Amino acid sequence: MPEAALPRADVSHRSIQVVESKPADAVEWRRRHARALLVGDLIVLGVALGTAQVVRFGSATAPQVDGLGATYPALGLVLAAVWWASLQVHQSRSPLVVGHGPEEYRRVIVATFRVFAVMAMVSLALQIEASRIYLATAFPLGLAGLLLERKLARVGLHRARTHGAASTKVLVVGGPRSATQLAHWFSKHPTAGYAVGGVWIPDAQAPVARLDGSAAHIPVMSASLDFTEALTVSGAGAVVVTDTEHLGHESLRDLMWQLEGTGVELMISPNVLDVSSARLHLNDVSGMPMLHLREPQYAGADRFMKRAFDFLGAAALLVLLAPVLLVTALAIKLDSAGPVFYRQERIGRHRAPFRMTKFRSMAVDAEQRLDGLRTLNESDAVLFKMRHDPRVTRVGRFIRRYSIDELPQLLDVLRGEMSLVGPRPSLASEVEQYSSQMGRRMYVRPGMTGLWQVSGRSDLSFDEAERLDLAYVDNWSITGDLMIILRTARAVTRGQGAY
Structure with a gap:
């Protein structure tokens, strides 16, 4: 059926209800976890650089760095600040990667190697001769410490999510079939931090129903409720669109505008499972985003x-x-x-x-x-x-x-x-x-x-x-x-x- 024949979903007005529907517990957990990473990264870097100084110079007062005119403690402070900022620039603390897959660790590694590369180039350009033993101790120790800290933080976050303390409820926009699959997936993977709280089918007029099977406790709502009402009923702090055909392009755009500034996440599920993110690439095709799925590389x-x-x-x-x-x-x-x-x-x-x-x-x-x-x-x-x-x-x-x-x-x-x-x-x-x-x-x-x-x-x-x-x-x-x-x-x- 062409998009023009589909009824447009009502996703307008009453945005104040959207703000009230966001679960405070998950938001607070996310903020606390982000603060813990900020502080934890700084502590790890301080310990690594301090240990490197002790390894190189022992308990004696550290001399000045040749060509810099500053002591090694001062160099350590600068390195810690630059390193810490690099982790932020590479978004290694972003909620989109924290607690999910290897991307968080990859960003930590990339941020560390780039700091080391910049340090090497600056030293060469300004003829700064820092101790090789100091640097050879600081960078591997710092990287290992950061990875261990992130792992421990992830274990704590996953434990909290398993007990429902740091999970976000999701309103699924789409058909009941894809919603049921998503609900089962999230129930099998509680450490993802999401749980389906409701389903909204914007081009249907049926009364409120329930999903089938083990997800029968999840309400299924139709266009008899507008979007903000469905969001309030589900208590969701995130929206997942699993089937854009139920909305159409214009209504999906309206939905994005409606959520703007509310703090509610908006995600679009490509409905593919067991496909690594490395095979998924978002391309711009004449102004329209297309998700390109690369062929398997088993050869x-x-x-x-x-x-x-x-x-x-x-x-x-x-x-x-x-x-x-x-x-x-x-x-x-x-x-x-x-x-x-x-x-x-x-x-x-x-x-x-x-x-x-x-x-x-x-x-x-x-x-x-x-x-x-x-x-x-x-x-x-x-x-x-x-x-x-x-x-x-x-x-x-x-x-x-x-x-x-x-x-x-x-x-x-x-x-x-x-x-x-x-x-x-x-x-x-x-x-x-x-x-x-x-x-x-x-x-x-x-x-x-x-x-x-x-x-x-x-x-x-x-x-x-x-x-x-x-x-x-x-x-x-x-x-x-x-x-x-x-x-x-x-x-x-x-x-x-x-x-």
Whole structure:
């Protein structure tokens, strides 16, 4: 239907109600978090620069900086102020990035490196010769401290959001289907800080209703209520437009004007899930903004950089973890009869079979006993999972909890059959049941770890694990691999979801 045929939604007048509908709790939390970051950044920088001075000069009075005519404490104050300002200029404390994904950390890193670059250029131009030991201590220590501080602040913010203390209610403008999907997404990700409080369908005349399913408590309002009334009913401090067809261009513009100066957030959802922001680009096409979605880059996972990253990383880990491997092998041999390693056929890249290597964590007759345990399966689909599997040995329980049984797969990585990061290695019986969409996960090598590993391990359902694998394939990047490896270390040490 052309836009001219759609009734224009009434999004005019009574803006005072919009201001009153904004939840004070979420706003106050946001302000407090921003203040904490401002103060925390300054404290971290002061400690880092002070420590650098002690490392270089000890407790003695620091001399003047050659070519500057000022002491090192004065240089430290200037550096702290410039560094702190750079974090602000790069908007590393913006509510749009704080608490969401890696962008906050990326901005902190960029701001730090640019301060270091400016410092180097100014020193060269003015022939200032600051101590290399001082600078080599201050910048790495400051960056590490800032990243740790941001991580701790994020943990506190996520904990508060999980308990609803720092969340913002959202009024969804669009159809009930997209609103239901958004409500389910926010309920599964409470750390995002949003919860759907109401739905407004501006081109419908039906009376107030409710969403279906688990979101049945959320009211669905039509054009019988104007926009400000719907905002008041929902108690929302943010508006998400999920379907612009329900508004049309002119009414969307009116809605933006109506919210101007109220402090209420306005977001437009592109209705795409499991797509990384790196693949989304906003382009101006003859004055009309268009969201451009780039093709997946999974072909890059076969290139030299990925393979070199896997080979060098696996080789280094084998050397570092050699004592752990030897002790584990000895413990398995002493604990139960049978071989140290367990090899099982899995399906790799381009559906090529290979034999995956693990430390044996079960009794040698585990396969023969499987049929008698199928009725106790705690998983869905084709996977067999059992929290207290009687076939698992004493040593096996320990090495499974901390994923030590997976370490021999480093040999498979060296052989090029697996990757450090990738989709979960599939059984042939699983691959036979894959749809054409699921077959996309076979475009890359299976991984020792992946999104499935850092998002719940064995606690995930089969469908959820497969969804994460597809998201990894579609959004692959070497930076993403590094982030998953860092998250894996935390998931393994916590030992949750492994059995």
